[in-house]
Amino acid sequence: MTTAPNPSTTATAPLRVNGRPVDRPPPAVELREVTRHYPASGSTVRALDGVTIAFPTGSWTAVMGPSGSGKSTLLHCAAGLDRVSAGRVLLAGRDITTASDNDLTELRRDTIGFVFQNFNLIGSLTAEQNVALPLKLSGARVPRARIRQTLESVGLGDRLRHRPRELSGGQQQRVAIARAMVTAPAVLFADEPTGALDSTSARTVLGLLRSMVDTTAQTIVMVTHDPVAAASADAVVFLSDGRITDVLSRPSAREVADRLAGMEADR
């Protein structure tokens, strides 16, 4: 095991300066003893098995592990897209474990942003219209200046009227990030955000995510298979068979790759 600090402990232990406890923001997302099982022909799959972790506000955490280890399930439970079988989930300071479907829909709309591997943009809409969509759907006013500013912040101020097919993969992913960020979510969840990109575009997207964390204290939780992407995060959490087996703080891509290779060899 690594000696690197575990986000679950660093986030919850009281911070002390000169022996005195100091206030710090609560974690943006917290899972406490979360179990998620699914029925499977005559038995049960434990996709998550007693996971306790806190994702500190303003930090970027990568979640890694072999196929089927529970990464997507963790992301979906943390984002309120899936219900837990046992345990508790706290999102932006609210216990969402038993929230009603309506409350969850509202919370997802106002509190989280989601970025997917395949961008999930609407092909018939321009970049500007895609970014405006979450505000439109929530019935909010859509201030054009804010849409433009958000697209400018991802380096696409000159692509407002372009449709997805007129943009490169990296540009499409940046539109998707702008769409996720336009509501100023407490947490940005990303599922393989660089999985469909070439290495240059991936680097641009990772740089953008990094600057969001460094300049606006955005909280990001990202599932990835890519050691280079994981090494851009502040911490890397490793899952195996639904359990957290390891946490690395600010590892290099080589350290991440070695740890993953070790996990595959142990299987």
Ligand SMILES: Nc1ncnc2c1ncn2[C@@H]1O[C@H](COP(=O)(O)OP(=O)(O)OP(=O)(O)O)[C@@H](O)[C@H]1O
């Ligand atoms: N809706 C579901 N119904 C039944 N089993 C499920 C469901 N979702 C996930 N599982 C099972 O839970 C386990 C964890 O799945 P999950 O998708 O979280 O893994 P993962 O680490 O994200 O995998 P991958 O890297 O291949 O995407 C797997 O054994 C999977 O088959």
